[in-house]
Amino acid sequence: MTYNCEECGASFSKVSQLKQHQRTENHWTKHPCDICEKWFTRKDNLDQHKKKHFAANSVHCDECGLVFSRQYTLNRHKERVHQVGGQKRRASNAMGNEEDNDTKPVKMLRKDDDLRQFYSIRKLKEQRISKFGTTSTSYHVTFRDMEVSNDVLSTLKRLFTAIIADLT
Structure with missing residues (x-):
């Protein structure tokens, strides 16, 4: 049995050889998003990405409004950008405003x-x-x-x- 590269036609006797060739030559099968034209090397990543285009299947950052297709990506964003989760935030009063001594x-x-x-x-x-x-x-x-x-x-x-x- 032979495995052929769809990009250049090279043939290999093992799948691992084909995968190695695709990695070194950057000959990955491309899965384009039909909405924004971004492309992915894995179909499951494309499917996750497409969820972002539909509000019912996406998660939104309540701090800045950015949209993410995965909950863990939103959590990582909140930790890095808004310091939610990993670091302590400044105290808020009942109205949700941050308290300062010099308000x-x-x-x-x-x-x-x-x-x-x-x-x-x-x-x-x-x-x-x-x-x-x-x-x-x-x-x-x-x-x-x-x-x-x-x-x-x-x-x-x-x-x-x-x-x-x-x-x-």
Whole structure:
């Protein structure tokens, strides 16, 4: 029985010889993702990767919004980027804000204020979706502490309108 390399046609009498040839010559069978055109040498890795494209089968980082196809990859990300798990984090108060000795006073939001001072936008990633001829972009929006007097709903509308204007 002979084993043939699909890339160059070389033949071998043992599977181990074929595998060694593929490693040294970089002749791996490529499994492309039909959504983002990324390719994998193992079919099971491609199947795991494809899960990331569908929200129901993916896990999201609750800190920054990045998407992962495997739970352990998310856990590793949280440990490395957000210091969750392995290292101690700073204490948080009941509102989820980190406590500091030098906390800034909460600013009252007024109608004539520039709303950009109450939030910040960070681009997380940009991904080309060639199948649809478009690009997907993920952002992380952080709100600063603010005091709202009466009309919370109209304040939220103003904030989100400003954020959408910045993004578009």
